[in-house]
Amino acid sequence: MHAVEVNFDGLVGPTHNYAGLSYGNVASLSHASSHSNPREAVLQGLEKMKAMHELGLEQGIFAPHARPDINVLKRLGFTGSDRQIIEKAFKADPILLRACYSASAMWTANAATVSPSADTLDGKVHFTAANLNNKFHRSLEPTTTTALLKAMFNNDHYFSHHCHLPDQGFFGDEGAANHNRLCDSHADTGLEVFVFGASSFNNALPKPSKFPARQTLEASQAVARLHQLKPHSQLFIQQNPVVIDQGVFHNDVIAVANGNVLLCHEQAFLNQAHALDEIKKAYTGEKTLHIIEVPTQKVSITDAVSSYLFNSQLITLADGSMLLVAPQECQRNLAVHQYIQELILSDNPIQHVRFFDLRQSMQNGGGPACLRLRVALNANELNAVNPAVRFSHDKYDQLVNWANTHYRDSLTSNDFADPQLLTESYQALDELTSLLNLGSVYPFQQQ
Numbered sequence: 232m233h234a235v236e237v238n239f240d241g242l243v244g245p246t247h248n249y250a251g252l253s254y255g256n257v258a259s260l261s262h263a264s265s266h267s268n269p270r271e272a273v274l275q276g277l278e279k280m281k282a283m284h285e286l287g288l289e290q291g292i293f294a295p296h297a298r299p300d301i302n303v304l305k306r307l308g309f310t311g312s313d314r315q316i317i318e319k320a321f322k323a324d325p326i327l328l329r330a331c332y333s334a335s336a337m338w339t340a341n342a343a344t345v346s347p348s349a350d351t352l353d354g355k356v357h358f359t360a361a362n363l364n365n366k367f368h369r370s371l372e373p374t375t376t377t378a379l380l381k382a383m384f385n386n387d388h389y390f391s392h393h394c395h396l397p398d399q400g401f402f403g404d405e406g407a408a409n410h411n412r413l414c415d416s417h418a419d420t421g422l423e424v425f426v427f428g429a430s431s432f433n434n435a436l437p438k439p440s441k442f443p444a445r446q447t448l449e450a451s452q453a454v455a456r457l458h459q460l461k462p463h464s465q466l467f468i469q470q471n472p473v474v475i476d477q478g479v480f481h482n483d484v485i486a487v488a489n490g491n492v493l494l495c496h497e498q499a500f501l502n503q504a505h506a507l508d509e510i511k512k513a514y515t516g517e518k519t520l521h522i523i524e525v526p527t528q529k530v531s532i533t534d535a536v537s538s539y540l541f542n543s544q545l546i547t548l549a550d551g552s553m554l555l556v557a558p559q560e561c562q563r564n565l566a567v568h569q570y571i572q573e574l575i576l577s578d579n580p581i582q583h584v585r586f587f588d589l590r591q592s593m594q595n596g597g598g599p600a601c602l603r604l605r606v607a608l609n610a611n612e613l614n615a616v617n618p619a620v621r622f623s624h625d626k627y628d629q630l631v632n633w634a635n636t637h638y639r640d641s642l643t644s645n646d647f648a649d650p651q652l653l654t655e656s657y658q659a660l661d662e663l664t665s666l667l668n669l670g671s672v673y674p675f676q677q678q
């Protein structure tokens with residue numbers, strides 16, 4: 232049966248801000264305490280979704296999380312009404328409060344790992360929300376992510392949802408950002424390449440020395456087991472710890488795969504020649520596998536990290552050619568721009584490029600590919616998806632209107648002391664759950 236890839240983009244939440252929370256993520260650290268514009272952020276994301284939809288691609292919408300996370304503030308000892316909790320937290324620890332206000336769930340490449348039914352022994356699409364336990368603000372995400380996934384893919388016949396892995400660094404799991412799938416077409420059994428930063432058990436494997444390796448081998452292996460992957464559909468390779476120390480905190484900052492193409496930097500993987508050999512051997516497709524390695528001499532790691540070239544989405548168009556959906560920072564970086572021009576003229580399926588202004592997200596280290604979760608679905612599975620989370624022109628108009636009604640155009644440190652921000656944010660999300668027909672997914676709707 233024919234299958235398509237649906238990109239579920241994270242809708243940026245109303246409290247999008249820059250708090251410098253992600254050690255190891257260069258953009259997050261360098262924009263700490265800059266003022267943010269949540270309205271511009273959500274509209275930039277919606278423009279990308281609209282452009283993908285207009286290309287004839289299936290596009291989905293992934294709702295934001297309720298912020299601030301009042302329950303975690305309670306768990307951390309703050310008492311009283313919501314208003315009092317916010318006042319007390321702002322006085323005691325403003326950065327902690329900012330973390331509880333983070334809109335980081337927008338980067339849905341970290342929401343979950345997804346295995347299409349063509350790769351799994353029981354023929355179901357499997358989802359495991361990522362535990363994201365390397366960063367406090369991100370560790371608040373998995374429970375709501377799972378609730379949202381269940382509301383979006385609400386059919387036991389086709390979809391299987393797993394609980395996130397144990398909340399512990401040992402099983403650090405960052406979801407699809409460290410997971411690539413290579414296949415002839417989305418309907419074919421693919422090779423799922425799990426890329427881990429370090430092993431928790433095996434000390435013989437190297438580790439980065441400065442910045443954390445967020446994804447562990449043990450987490451990747453557990454996800455592959457949960458998803459009942461076919462034995463030939465799984466491969467585990469290690470990210471190069473040297474580049475993690477230069478700001479490559481997820482594999483999707485240094486490599487992107489689509490269909491029979493893997494575009495990666497020449498320093499992406501540990502013992503790269505051997506790793507690529509393993510991928511070639513394991514690839515069971517009949518088409519030629521294109522592995523495009525970008526040399527350091529053309530694009531340095533610094534340029535890769537600042538431009539987010541590898542965080543472009545790689546999309547198959549109706550005629551089979553591929554489009555690179557790149558952030559505008561790639562257009563502004565001379566070396567990267569020149570490389571892209573060379574790439575689309577050379578003999579490989581990547582023939583087009585489009586640049587998008589995603590600056591609000593980029594300043595926190597989130598490019599086009601971070602903002603989307605890919606789910607390959609056959610026709611029956613696609614029909615079983617909650618129709619209200621599928622993108623359309625009507626939905627676009629409704630969401631733009633919704634964002635213009637509820638979102639602020641500026642947030643600075645002092646705004647987090649204002650409990651009105653909570654009221655506004657919850658109101659926006661309450662309305663959104665109706666627009667996207669999600670039910671009462673948020674804790675504040677369940678009290």
Ligand SMILES: N=C(N)NCCC[C@H](NC(=O)CCC(=O)O)C(=O)O
Pocket residue numbers: 248249250251252253256259260333335338340341366369408481483484595596597598600601
């Ligand atoms: N590469 C992928 N797939 N995702 C990008 C995630 C960016 C996110 N930034 C942040 O969480 C910054 C939040 C702040 O500092 O306010 C992170 O580091 O986890």
